[in-house]
Amino acid sequence: DQQVKQNSPSLSVQEGRISILNCDYTNSMFDYFLWYKKYPAEGPTFLISISSIKDKNEDGRFTVFLNKSAKHLSLHIVPSQPGDSAVYFCAAPNAGKSTFGDGTTLTVKP
């Protein structure tokens, strides 16, 4: 039973356009969500988070939206840059542990 799902394994966008990465969850107990970014041969690094008391959190070019009724969150990157090319993981902490989605590989073409 995968509690955090990222249904798109890959996404390709043109530089300067918007990238939208999606994540769905099934556990209603999740009340905080994080996005991590991972470059090849490196560990994941924290990117942005959102609490369930909010429906939007913004940090520069990165915005995360949360739709609790749909159990869905999305990460928007505007404008996308070639350096954003990486794997993006959605994660939900619960009871001291974090559950991760399978990741979405974003490719931003110059």
Add this chain to the structure above:
Amino acid sequence: NAGVTQTPKFRILKIGQSMTLQCAQDMNHNYMYWYRQDPGMGLKLIYYSVGAGITDKGEVPNGYNVSRSTTEDFPLRLELAAPSQTSVYFCASSPGVWELFFGEGSRLTVL
């Protein structure tokens, strides 16, 4: 500013061999974790610890053991290595239950 340090970065094992993946953090974090990442997959939790002397199983603990004798160190022991344990292993630490700080990973191949 070391953060989370994992050793070794690469290792090839023969079936049946044993080894220990080392993980150390210098941020005084209470929480520490071991994840594995298989190709095209997300991070699966192997074991975690909420403080020195306390460990607990994650989703995929079979074939592994851990110990946490100090706040800084959280080694992962593989006994009787099997090809199914070929993966990239990530150690992480956290000051609480939110953001994780990851090491660079240890790539293990079992032949």
